[in-house]
Amino acid sequence: MEFIQSAELPPPAGHYSQAVAAGGLVFLSGILPARDTVAQDAFFEVQCDSVFAQCEQVLRAAGCGFNDVVQCTAYLAGVDHWPAFNNIYARVFGEHKPARAVVPVPGLHYGYLVEIQLVAQRP
Template sequence: MFARTLRLAPALLKTRTLTTTSRMSAPYQVIATDKAPAAIGPYVQAVSYNGLIYSSGAIPLDPQSMEVVPGGIEAQATQVFKNISGLLAASGITAAQVLKTTCFLKDMNDFVAFNKIYAEFFGETKPARSCVEVARLPKDVLVEIEFIAVSKQ
């Protein structure tokens, strides 16, 4: 069990104190932005803790309409990276600070096309990565990506 206390911080960041039975108590910030889709479940877009930023899985939803973008893997991957860019900007960092991504593809046959979009987004700053095929993703999208990044602080 753990208790959370909410304290508002600047901009769209919220600071919470996490307390567990193991006597761990440290502040973490909830990262929220309208430049990425709102959570579609009981989770937040991302959190910052101890100099690291952990994102929830980003799927290809348009942040305003909350609808899946039409098109194949290229269109959906492009939207996911737009959403990730919004989260990175809200965190005050860029793609260069991303340390690790975990990518979930509905069909591994999309791997080559996905890699092209992925490489364009990260350029020369390639993070560590895992990429797996999964049976199904939320809203039946083709791709979902989560990341861990280092904060500039």
């Protein structure tokens, strides 16, 4: 196992890694919006942009990009943001269509509206 830490992001506050590489795959931990730059009451789209930007930084640290993602799990606080998430997701991934699950939950840590977890294959 290889533990991945992006030099562009602060280390995790808890007992986990930003990502772990094993068997040719990279597993990103769930990523919330950046607490130092995005308030909990920020618009959903701003929160999504923050999460995907962080995901990109962790993927890059692992030698990957969004086109290497094979699976995405998105946790959304409720179902009201699902249409907006679909639009943002399509913008981020373009023609690439990894497997995906969108899980509505009653709430997320710190009151945020979105958390993303990814699995990528190293090129």
